[in-house]
Amino acid sequence: MKTVVMGAGSWGTAVAKVFVEAGTDTRIWARRPELAETINRDHVNPDYLPDIELPAELHAVSEPSEALDGAELVVAGVPSQSLRSNLTRWREHIPSDATVISLAKGVESDTLLRMSEVIADAAGIDPDRIGVLSGPNLAREVAAGQPAATVIGFGDEERARRVQDACTTGYFRPYTNTDVVGCEIGGAAKNVIALACGIASGAGLGENTLAAIITRGLAETTRLGIALGARPETLAGLAGVGDLVATCSSPLSRNRSFGARLGEGCSLDEAQAATNGQVAEGVKSCTSVRALAIKAGVEMPLTDAVHQVCHEGLSVGDAISSLLGRSTRAE
Ligand SMILES: NC(=O)C1=CN([C@@H]2O[C@H](COP(=O)(O)OP(=O)(O)OC[C@H]3O[C@@H](n4cnc5c(N)ncnc54)[C@H](O)[C@@H]3O)[C@@H](O)[C@H]2O)C=CC1
């Protein structure tokens, strides 16, 4: 399955390495020509994964037309809020029978569309050909070859199996799942809950608090998923609880680290400045996930609190008091 990964950030680069190591003919598109040159010459991505040696077979290009030429599988690896504008540029070069998967974990701000819906809308691709790859996959750990599992979500199971074959290695184990909605909601919502965990941890709170946030975060994510047509088992699986636990627990998570800076008292701008250009998707998705929940008539108190802390000036102390001040109820 001739594959191109469109986006050479940390996750796009790690995923391209996995596909090459699974024996798949793989290219990577980097926006900046100098990064493509460095990957080809030095077999390293110095900005995002500086200490990881990339396979010599991985060829990088910076022209979308060249990258997409003859691709049977297109892996979209740019951040959620830039996916639409990129697809508009890639659209005419995507082969008409190519399969497309998204790596991005977010919900588009203006439209509240999930990433697979953005791909269908912006590139005019049949939804049967669109899927996602989502799971507990911190890029640095996967790039280092540490054992990890993930989910390939497609409505069409046969297509999911072909992608699964193209990225199975001795350390990377993809499972298939036909519940694309569940995979996407799990991936987008966990970033928001990881921000909440970071905020709590930055404010000096301990493991009991974090366990409560993770567990109640899963409950509100599952409520939203079910309201949008997801299967609860998906949210109890790798793309749900698996990714939630990895992201909420790891110091490698950009969302958790971003939240920790807010919890320590940094402003949103100060926390943003400390990311070195890396994306913390939950900062924007807290607002779009909250809006999706309001539209679906679902309560998401943690997501609402994260949105208010990030974008409405609510203090961390007031957010905690307001969450604990909610009326008591059965679990
Ligand atoms: N890093 C990780 O561990 C994982 C990330 N993801 C998801 O993968 C997606 C991509 O994230 P990363 O690769 O980690 O991001 P990153 O922050 O490492 O890099 C983002 C990449 O997108 C490029 N980019 C940024 N704005 C762009 C634009 N407007 N047009 C074109 N390219 C643009 C950057 O140059 C960079 O190559 C996100 O949705 C993230 O949630 C999913 C699983 C793991």
Ligand SMILES: O=C(CO)COP(=O)(O)O
């Ligand atoms: O999605 C991820 C792990 O599965 C990466 O999380 P962060 O974007 O918070 O680093």
